[in-house]
Amino acid sequence: MKIKYNGIADAAARFVEKEQLKNRSLWKLTADQFANCPDDEDLGWRGEYWGKLMRGACETYLYTRDEELYEILTESVEQLLFYQDEEGRISTYSKEAEFQGWDMWGRKYVLMGLISYYNICREEEKKRKVIQSAERHLDYIMAHVGKESGKKKITETSDIWQGINSSSILEPVVLLYRIVHEKKYLDFAAYIVDCGGAREFNIFEAAYQNELYPYEYPVVKAYELMSCFEGLLEYSLVVKEEKWQIAVKNFVAKLLESERTVVGGLGCKNELLDHGSLMQSGTKYDGIMLETCVSVTWMRLLRRMYYFTGDIKYIDEIERTAFNILYGSVNFEKAVCGEETRFDEPYYRQVYDRYTADKDGCIPAFDSYSPLSSNIRGRAVGGFKAMEENQAFCGCCIAIGAAGTALVPLLGTEVQDRLVRMNLYMPGKLEFLIDSVPVQMEIKTKYPANGEIRMKLSMTQEVWFETELRIPEFSRTCRLTVRTAENNEDTVLPEAEKYFSLKRTWKDGDEIVLNLDMNPRILWGMENPEDADSARRMAVLYGPLVLAREKRLEEKEGTIMDCRKEEALNRPLKIENTRKALSYDLKKKYQCLFDVTIGEETFLMVDYASAGKTWRRDTEMEVWLQTK
Numbered sequence: 167m168k169i170k171y172n173g174i175a176d177a178a179a180r181f182v183e184k185e186q187l188k189n190r191s192l193w194k195l196t197a198d199q200f201a202n203c204p205d206d207e208d209l210g211w212r213g214e215y216w217g218k219l220m221r222g223a224c225e226t227y228l229y230t231r232d233e234e235l236y237e238i239l240t241e242s243v244e245q246l247l248f249y250q251d252e253e254g255r256i257s258t259y260s261k262e263a264e265f266q267g268w269d270m271w272g273r274k275y276v277l278m279g280l281i282s283y284y285n286i287c288r289e290e291e292k293k294r295k296v297i298q299s300a301e302r303h304l305d306y307i308m309a310h311v312g313k314e315s316g317k318k319k320i321t322e323t324s325d326i327w328q329g330i331n332s333s334s335i336l337e338p339v340v341l342l343y344r345i346v347h348e349k350k351y352l353d354f355a356a357y358i359v360d361c362g363g364a365r366e367f368n369i370f371e372a373a374y375q376n377e378l379y380p381y382e383y384p385v386v387k388a389y390e391l392m393s394c395f396e397g398l399l400e401y402s403l404v405v406k407e408e409k410w411q412i413a414v415k416n417f418v419a420k421l422l423e424s425e426r427t428v429v430g431g432l433g434c435k436n437e438l439l440d441h442g443s444l445m446q447s448g449t450k451y452d453g454i455m456l457e458t459c460v461s462v463t464w465m466r467l468l469r470r471m472y473y474f475t476g477d478i479k480y481i482d483e484i485e486r487t488a489f490n491i492l493y494g495s496v497n498f499e500k501a502v503c504g505e506e507t508r509f510d511e512p513y514y515r516q517v518y519d520r521y522t523a524d525k526d527g528c529i530p531a532f533d534s535y536s537p538l539s540s541n542i543r544g545r546a547v548g549g550f551k552a553m554e555e556n557q558a559f560c561g562c563c564i565a566i567g568a569a570g571t572a573l574v575p576l577l578g579t580e581v582q583d584r585l586v587r588m589n590l591y592m593p594g595k596l597e598f599l600i601d602s603v604p605v606q607m608e609i610k611t612k613y614p615a616n617g618e619i620r621m622k623l624s625m626t627q628e629v630w631f632e633t634e635l636r637i638p639e640f641s642r643t644c645r646l647t648v649r650t651a652e653n654n655e656d657t658v659l660p661e662a663e664k665y666f667s668l669k670r671t672w673k674d675g676d677e678i679v680l681n682l683d684m685n686p687r688i689l690w691g692m693e694n695p696e697d698a699d700s701a702r703r704m705a706v707l708y709g710p711l712v713l714a715r716e717k718r719l720e721e722k723e724g725t726i727m728d729c730r731k732e733e734a735l736n737r738p739l740k741i742e743n744t745r746k747a748l749s750y751d752l753k754k755k756y757q758c759l760f761d762v763t764i765g766e767e768t769f770l771m772v773d774y775a776s777a778g779k780t781w782r783r784d785t786e787m788e789v790w791l792q793t794k
Contacts, residue, residue, distance in 0.1 A: 171594035213272020217279030222568025254302030270332035336397030430487025447691025532567035544781025617682035651675030737765030
């Protein structure tokens with residue numbers, strides 16, 4: 167299948183490809199960390215950057231098929247393998263300091279990066295070399311980590327977060343086994359599972375027992391926890407162990423129940439699970455939240471759950487997170503952090519300013535955190551580490567983001583035999599074969615700015631196939647019309663939260679017109695006995711989008727509404743395209759500009775992903791609106 171989308175999903179993937187993934191200096195910087203041992207000094211995570219970037223870049227290549235990108239990735243893999251020593255080690259830690267801190271985490275991402283490149287590599291000899299290097303890399307780890315005498319227990323290879331960062335290597339271990347079918351790798355995966363993920367608490371058994379919410383675990387680092395369960399699902403599918411499949415289902419269900427936020431994503435206190443569904447509208451915490459690493463990992467875990475179960479709810483949640491948090495984090499305006507930004511070390515500010523100003527430097531393609539209450543983007547650079555004698559830096563969220571922007575277009579449409587499944591609606595063109603008949607589908611839509619999606623078919627001869635259309639959870643009433651080339655029409659009213667199936671013989675010129683109900687609605691904060699004002703806050707939703715007030719457009723941002731909650735509950739909500747006089751240059755910065763009316767009060771709101779993009783106080787933004 168050939169895919170060429172337009173719209174924000176395509177724009178994000180190609181922006182990241184151009185501004186980040188084709189930056190050869192960034193690839194050299196991250197690969198060169200393996201030349202010496204820079205993480206010995208602070209037990210850091212510089213070893214994660216290359217593999218994170220490589221994974222996202224390879225998935226981006228699967229969408230764009232850009233030859234220059236492929237060439238760059240090939241060069242970078244060769245550079246990394248140059249640093250592999252005779253024992254197979256690829257690490258940013260010395261042998262004297264290895265297997266502590268974030269060493270295993272970095273080695274995990276090296277393994278992930280090599281496997282990701284192997285999966286796109288077109289040359290058999292290079293594939294052989296890469297997978298052999300991956301095996302040697304893992305063999306060295308297995309020679310030093312395990313249950314045998316003289317080896318270090320995997321949960322003891324880090325004193326951070328009870329070792330769940332180390333245990334998350336489970337995923338690429340299973341992926342390597344899928345490629346080479348060496349039993350020793352499956353045995354090592356089984357050992358990791360048997361260790362329980364965390365040093366003093368078995369996270370896998372806890373998920374299977376299903377008595378605790380993940381925020382009640384003794385270790386609540388969201389990103390690393392989900393990474394472990396990504397690996398557990400891969401392992402369970404290989405060994406066909408239903409117990410662990412149930413554990414992953416339980417874990418994700420508990421996250422959806424207790425952590426899901428209005429904009430998608432998880433973790434409303436720093437980078438931690440904290441009962442985010444309750445705490446998201448809180449008035450007492452003013453720190454960073456909704457880390458981009460967490461959001462991308464959440465999307466990846468949801469994608470795995472969709473492929474495993476076929477359940478539409480996981481696609482709904484991916485859409486919510488992508489169109490709000492993920493695209494909100496993409497630095498389309500090439501903003502740089504201002505004086506408001508917090509750095510963990512004072513000298514990091516100089517490193518940041520120096521590298522972003524350097525012609526060979528790299529403006530961060532992603533922001534690290536997403537605000538819900540009145541605040542700015544660009545508050546901090548997640549996972550910041552200085553490199554090259556303080557002349558450069560990278561960050562964890564900067565490195566992981568491409569895996570998210572690639573995921574959306576790759577998931578958009580599936581074609582299997584005589585089935586075409588539309589998961590995510592994006593404008594563009596698809597080309598595919600049904601029984602050797604070439605079929606082209608042109609999709610015209612402004613979704614999610616409005617709910618009309620038109621899909622027109624072109625083909626040289628008629629052909630029978632099934633088309634499945636996702637009807638999102640929010641679309642309580644919608645209309646689907648099939649218009650044939652002979653101008654006949656069939657109209658149905660599909661149910662929400664299901665795929666609607668069209669099984670028929672299609673002809674050249676046939677068109678499917680789907681009109682989704684964008685269902686403008688208000689979500690109120692939950693009752694919190696420790697924060698009474700939390701339940702007096704409301705958010706405005708439109709289709710999959712969450713709307714935000716922004717100071718650049720209206721000074722009402724950050725102010726209390728004129729009405730009480732009791733009054734707002736009984737007032738009608740009205741959303742329409744704004745009639746306010748705004749310059750063209752300002753308007754084009756937003757996907758949506760709405761006049762939102764609640765009773766007698768009207769204010770301007772924009773889509774969350776477009777708000778706050780200067781990373782300064784002039785575009786301070788808020789989702790949760792406070793009533794009296």
